[in-house]
Amino acid sequence: MSYCVNCGVELDDTAQSCPLCHTPVLNPNKPVDMWGPKPFPTEKGEVPPVARGELALLISAMLVSVAVCCGVLNLFLRAERAWSLYVIGAAVMLWIWFVPPLLLRRLPVCLRLVLDVLAVALYVFLISLDLGGGNWYWHLALPIILLGGAIVLGLALIFRGGRRSILTTTTLIIGAIGLFLLGVELFVDRFLTGSWQPGWSLIVVTVCVALMIPLVIVRRVPSLREEVRRRFHM
Amino acid sequence: MPKHKKKKPDWYPLDNAGVLYASIQKEKYSAIYRFSAVMTEEVDPAALQRAVDQVMPRFPGFRVRIKQGLFWYYLEPNDAPGPFVRPDIANPCQPVRFKEDNGWLVRFYYYRRRISLEVFHALSDGSGALTFFRTLLAVYLRETGVDIPEGGGVLNIHEPPAREEMEDAYSRYAGKKVLRGGWQKTAYPNTSEAEPFYTLNVTMGFMPVDKLKEVAKRYGASITEYLAAVLMQAIMENQAAQRPHRPRPVALAIPINLRGWFPSKTLRNFILTVRPCIDPALGEYTFQEIVDRVHHFMRLSVNRQEMRAVFTGNVRFTANRFLQLIPVVLKNPVMSLSYRLVAARPYSATYTNPGQFKVPPEMAPHIQRMEVILGQATRPSPHCASISYGNVMEITFAGTGVSSETERRFFTHLVKEGIPVRVESNRTK
Numbered sequence: 001m002s003y004c005v006n007c008g009v010e011l012d013d014t015a016q017s018c019p020l021c022h023t024p025v026l027n028p029n030k031p032v033d034m035w036g037p038k039p040f041p042t043e044k045g046e047v048p049p050v051a052r053g054e055l056a057l058l059i060s061a062m063l064v065s066v067a068v069c070c071g072v073l074n075l076f077l078r079a080e081r082a083w084s085l086y087v088i089g090a091a092v093m094l095w096i097w098f099v100p101p102l103l104l105r106r107l108p109v110c111l112r113l114v115l116d117v118l119a120v121a122l123y124v125f126l127i128s129l130d131l132g133g134g135n136w137y138w139h140l141a142l143p144i145i146l147l148g149g150a151i152v153l154g155l156a157l158i159f160r161g162g163r164r165s166i167l168t169t170t171t172l173i174i175g176a177i178g179l180f181l182l183g184v185e186l187f188v189d190r191f192l193t194g195s196w197q198p199g200w201s202l203i204v205v206t207v208c209v210a211l212m213i214p215l216v217i218v219r220r221v222p223s224l225r226e227e228v229r230r231r232f233h234m
Numbered sequence: 235m236p237k238h239k240k241k242k243p244d245w246y247p248l249d250n251a252g253v254l255y256a257s258i259q260k261e262k263y264s265a266i267y268r269f270s271a272v273m274t275e276e277v278d279p280a281a282l283q284r285a286v287d288q289v290m291p292r293f294p295g296f297r298v299r300i301k302q303g304l305f306w307y308y309l310e311p312n313d314a315p316g317p318f319v320r321p322d323i324a325n326p327c328q329p330v331r332f333k334e335d336n337g338w339l340v341r342f343y344y345y346r347r348r349i350s351l352e353v354f355h356a357l358s359d360g361s362g363a364l365t366f367f368r369t370l371l372a373v374y375l376r377e378t379g380v381d382i383p384e385g386g387g388v389l390n391i392h393e394p395p396a397r398e399e400m401e402d403a404y405s406r407y408a409g410k411k412v413l414r415g416g417w418q419k420t421a422y423p424n425t426s427e428a429e430p431f432y433t434l435n436v437t438m439g440f441m442p443v444d445k446l447k448e449v450a451k452r453y454g455a456s457i458t459e460y461l462a463a464v465l466m467q468a469i470m471e472n473q474a475a476q477r478p479h480r481p482r483p484v485a486l487a488i489p490i491n492l493r494g495w496f497p498s499k500t501l502r503n504f505i506l507t508v509r510p511c512i513d514p515a516l517g518e519y520t521f522q523e524i525v526d527r528v529h530h531f532m533r534l535s536v537n538r539q540e541m542r543a544v545f546t547g548n549v550r551f552t553a554n555r556f557l558q559l560i561p562v563v564l565k566n567p568v569m570s571l572s573y574r575l576v577a578a579r580p581y582s583a584t585y586t587n588p589g590q591f592k593v594p595p596e597m598a599p600h601i602q603r604m605e606v607i608l609g610q611a612t613r614p615s616p617h618c619a620s621i622s623y624g625n626v627m628e629i630t631f632a633g634t635g636v637s638s639e640t641e642r643r644f645f646t647h648l649v650k651e652g653i654p655v656r657v658e659s660n661r662t663k
């Protein structure tokens with residue numbers, strides 16, 4: 001038998017180091033038994049994931065039921081307007097948002113975001129069908145939705161690469177908001193007048209840039225960063 | 235026409251401790267504990283399976299599955315095949331899945347000479363599980379050809395289960411007066427960096443009971459009080475090593491088996507925790523002072539009247555009309571939060587000592603030692619549990635944190651007091 005030279009407890013013959021203080025076992029009179037049985041199994045057991053199929057089924061059933069009921073009601077109530085498309089569209093959108101992530105545990109975040117954005121686009125498309133607004137949908141709503149989706153996707157890709165400091169995160173989010181609003185004005189102008197004359201979005205962008213400058217400086221200068229970290233415990 | 239016999243209800247509600255353990259259940263956390271017996275011979279898995287098959291029907295409180303009703307969880311008899319004995323694994327006390335493994339809430343493992351039983355805490359406390367385990371070991375030994383008589387804590391598996399074994403003893407003994415504990419201060423959490431899911435670091439220490447008793451006596455305390463004091467000191471040293479601006483109090487949750495004060499044969503939960511506490515912000519405490527404080531606190535707070543008033547409050551809480559009507563899916567998050575605030579936040583660790591494991595003399599030569607593991611806490615900090623058998627005291631630290639400082643300080647303290655300690659662990663580095 002060997003004892004830990006550091007804490008004085010008797011150790012198992014197969015122990016290569018003390019489980020309490022991690023001091024290696026070095027006993028010339030009794031080398032570590034490398035092949036003997038360990039006191040505990042070494043094979044790890046897997047914990048089965050919680051099955052979510054039932055929940056997915058329940059949500060699906062509820063959404064289908066709502067969509068079908070409203071669709072049928074639409075045939076009798078105010079049949080001149082396709083108002084049920086609003087409800088059905090919402091049901092489809094909610095289904096795409098919640099059910100695939102429940103069923104596919106390993107759904108990549110990016111793919112999920114793309115699906116979510118497409119669901120929003122589909123919903124707005126159904127609304128435009130009712131309002132007879134194919135024009136504004138293709139030239140205004142869809143570009144804005146896709147731009148928003150692309151920016152969120154970009155942010156997700158950047159943040160996926162591990163932990164970012166709260167300074168970087170804030171800077172990037174403010175920048176993304178500025179970019180998005182700039183794009184919104186671009187599409188609105190082109191839809192209304194056919195030419196781009198940046199106005200209010202320039203003010204927003206200026207504000208965003210002004211907010212980002214101090215953050216970038218603090219992020220870049222180590223002494224400032226340390227000071228902020230100390231003051232705010234970040 | 236013959237009169238219809240009134241059919242016994244085949245489901246039953248959880249007791250008030252069980253309600254709590256079921257509602258704090260998460261994907262990555264279940265309240266699980268494990269008892270193990272290390273036999274003198276290699277375990278025969280086939281004989282163990284035969285023993286499990288014979289013993290389960292005698293213990294209807296363990297042969298159940300848990301179901302989610304609209305307002306509460308409930309238990310119903312489980313007629314699914316199993317439970318099946320399995321080769322043991324390196325990371326014990328895994329979270330249970332209510333809908334998988336045929337709904338079983340007890341698990342059986344074997345590894346070389348060790349037989350292990352894992353129980354979901356909503357079913358039973360340590361005392362009930364040890365009665366079940368003792369009977370299982372007796373039937374297992376009979377299956378391997380050893381003649382073990384009934385009695386001496388071994389239940390007769392050919393008798394029908396007694397009604398009293400299934401009673402909710404909390405409700406039976408609940409009184410009229412309710413004692414509400416005040417708001418407890420947040421204790422030092424004793425956490426360290428969390429291991430990846432699912433890892434449970436288990437470290438066991440073995441020592442002679444007579445030696446331990448002698449040292450405890452020198453401090454004027456029982457073994458439980460002495461070990462609780464050593465643990466509190468270890469946690470206080472952990473905190474002091476971090477040099478906090480304002481040290482937090484160090485407090486333990488120590489479950490008390492209520493059967494000693496309120497006679498009951500129940501095999502379900504019947505425990506209450508007490509909270510010895512030391513506030514290092516008030517100044518230094520010598521070890522003798524810590525022991526004295528724990529000793530006197532335990533003697534003062536463990537009494538029939540106060541304990542009854544406390545669990546009466548718990549029974550009233552689950553019987554509350556208003557709470558009854560909240561759907562269980564909404565109740566779970568609320569119960570889970572209140573567990574964190576009331577049952578986890580004011581404690582640095584849990585220390586449980588089910589005491590001496592006694593068996594009929596015919597069984598004794600076949601069991602070498604007993605072990606106990608209290609499964610993961612809701613945060614990465616170790617729990618402590620101990621059990622003695624013959625002259626071997628076994629103390630386990632188990633947790634999902636990386637640090638082994640608590641157990642190092644604890645066991646080296648015992649070594650310095652002259653108690654020889656042997657250590658085994660499932661840690662790989």
Ligand SMILES: [Zn+2]
Pocket residue numbers: 004005006007008009018019020021022023
């Ligand atoms: Zn050591």
